Amino acid sequence: MNLLIRKFYYGDIPEEKGGGSYYQTEQDTTTWPLWEVFIRSKQGLDHKHVGSLHAADAQMAIENARDVYTRRMEGVSIWVVESKHITASNPEEAGELYEPAADKVYRHPTFYQLPDEVNYM
Amino acid sequence: MPDQEKINYLLHLADTTLILSHRNSEWCGHGPVLEQDIALTNIALDLLGQSRLFYQYAAELMGNTDEDQLAYLRTEREYKNLLLAEQPNGDWGQTILRQYLYSQFQQLLFQQLVTHNDQQLCAIATKSLKETNYHVRWSSEWVIRLGDGTTESRERMLHAIDELWPYTGELFDPAAYESVADVDFTSLQQEWNKRVKLIFEEATLPVPEKIFMQQGGKTGAHTEHLGYILADLQYLQRTYPNSIW
Numbered sequence: 001m002n003l004l005i006r007k008f009y010y011g012d013i014p015e016e017k018g019g020g021s022y023y024q025t026e027q028d029t030t031t032w033p034l035w036e037v038f039i040r041s042k043q044g045l046d047h048k049h050v051g052s053l054h055a056a057d058a059q060m061a062i063e064n065a066r067d068v069y070t071r072r073m074e075g076v077s078i079w080v081v082e083s084k085h086i087t088a089s090n091p092e093e094a095g096e097l098y099e100p101a102a103d104k105v106y107r108h109p110t111f112y113q114l115p116d117e118v119n120y121m
Numbered sequence: 122m123p124d125q126e127k128i129n130y131l132l133h134l135a136d137t138t139l140i141l142s143h144r145n146s147e148w149c150g151h152g153p154v155l156e157q158d159i160a161l162t163n164i165a166l167d168l169l170g171q172s173r174l175f176y177q178y179a180a181e182l183m184g185n186t187d188e189d190q191l192a193y194l195r196t197e198r199e200y201k202n203l204l205l206a207e208q209p210n211g212d213w214g215q216t217i218l219r220q221y222l223y224s225q226f227q228q229l230l231f232q233q234l235v236t237h238n239d240q241q242l243c244a245i246a247t248k249s250l251k252e253t254n255y256h257v258r259w260s261s262e263w264v265i266r267l268g269d270g271t272t273e274s275r276e277r278m279l280h281a282i283d284e285l286w287p288y289t290g291e292l293f294d295p296a297a298y299e300s301v302a303d304v305d306f307t308s309l310q311q312e313w314n315k316r317v318k319l320i321f322e323e324a325t326l327p328v329p330e331k332i333f334m335q336q337g338g339k340t341g342a343h344t345e346h347l348g349y350i351l352a353d354l355q356y357l358q359r360t361y362p363n364s365i366w
Contacts, residue, residue, distance in 0.1 A: 032154070053156050056266070063259055064156035067163050 034083040035061040037068075039075035047079050055080075127239070128182050129201065129298035132191070133339055135175030136202035139192060141223060142168035143350055144210055153213055160259060164220065167252040174245045193358035197341070197348050201296075204338035205288040207347045214267050214274065215281040221260035222285060222317070226292045228253045229312050233304050261320045268324025278326055290334025299339070 032054040038047035050069050055061035061080040069075065089097060101107070145165035152158025176188035205223055210216045231253060234246035267274040293310035295302075314328075321328050337343065357364065 054154060055156065059262065063262075064160065067160040068156055071159075071163065 032056050035065075035080045036083050036086060037061075037065040038079040038081075039065075039069055040077035040079075041075055043076060047077065050074075052083060058082075124182060126298040126301045128179050129296075130301050131175050131179035131182070131242075133201040133296070133298070135172045135179060135191070136200045137206045137223075138168040138172035138175065140200070140202040140347070140350060141206040141219075142166070142172060143354055144206065144208075145216070145220070147210055148216065161216070161220075164256055164259070167249075167256070171245070171249045171252070174248070178241050178245065189358070193355050197343055197351055199341060200343065200347060200351070201339055201341060202343075202347070203288070204291055204335055204344055205285065207338070207344060207350060208285060208288060209346060211281060211284060212277055214277040215284060217260055217263040217267065218278065218281040218285055220256065221264050221320070222289055224253055224256040224260055225316055225320075226309075226313055228257050229309055229316075230302075230304065233309070234302070237303060264320055264326070265324040268321070268326040275325070278324070282326065282329060286329045287332060287335045291336045291338060294334075294336055294339075296339040 033056075034052055035055050035058075036052050037050050039050045040047045053061065053064050053068055055064050058080060062078055065078045065080055070078070142165045145161050145168065148158065149162045149165070150158065152161055172192075173188055176191045180187045180191055203223070205219060208215075208219060210219075228250070231246040231250045235243055235250060237243045237246065264278070268278045269275070292313070293306045295306050299306075318328050335344070
């Protein structure tokens with residue numbers, strides 16, 4: 001049996017260093033696609049990425065997510081999306097993407113004098 | 122003695138859920154994929170939780186005993202579980218089908234028990250029903266997936282039907298003590314047949330015609346499998362009496 005175990009990092013780690021992007025070939029009929037799972041922990045909060053799992057279809061992915069990620073009452077809502085639909089930024093481009101923001105402290109709202117009456121800002 | 126009948130009925134419900142839970146738990150660590158391993162173990166834990174509630178209530182009515190004694194110190198002939206629950210796991214398809222056939226029955230039964238005049242039984246059924254609804258959903262989707270899947274998965278499901286169908290007649294053949302359930306088993310059976318037929322049709326699986334049905338589990342006459350399960354389950358408590366976790 002041709003069992004491939006691969007770990008996916010979605011751009012955090014370059015492909016040549018062990019990361020990879022998800023793909024499934026036409027011949028690959030023995031494994032189930034990978035799905036990303038997002039859980040809303042309570043009403044009013046955002047869905048947060050909690051992990052991934054394998055499932056044959058969306059319905060099974062929801063049920064697997066329910067069994068794997070909400071067993072300890074972690075959530076009230078589940079989103080799943082097939083991992084192949086996620087496009088990740090390229091870690092090689094981290095310099096041009098993120099570093100230009102480093103010396104622009106004026107973008108942080110920390111230069112205002114707040115009146116004492118305004119609490120909890 | 123209506124109380125004795127009620128106790129017997131509670132033990133019947135407790136034993137069935139305990140034995141099916143034990144069977145499912147045998148898959149723990151052996152599931153075909155991690156996610157399904159967890160799913161089935163979850164179901165095993167749901168069933169174990171249900172059986173504890175039934176044992177606790179039965180022990181309360183009996184007095185001078187507790188849930189552990191009822192589970193660990195009764196013999197094969199005293200167990201009243203459905204024969205279906207004790208059948209071997211076989212392959213994944215057979216385990217799935219056993220779960221579906223039972224969960225579909227449990228769902229319809231508990232939908233009636235939620236209006237039972239015994240408050241405690243009513244409360245247990247209400248709590249369990251949410252779990253059972255999910256069991257039905259999970260197992261029926263697997264029956265469809267495997268029945269309408271590959272040639273091999275379909276053949277395995279056909280085999281599973283041959284193995285398990287003879288134990289489905291007992292579900293609707295009430296023992297004397299089941300009169301306390303206050304359930305119309307004939308209409309229960311019609312509804313069960315209807316639902317199973319729908320799922321089987323979607324799974325492209327045939328519903329067996331009238332065949333010989335096994336019975337006896339409800340009154341303690343079991344298949345050869347239960348003795349092995351109890352040996353496994355009760356070994357520790359019988360070898361080291363009164364030991365606690």
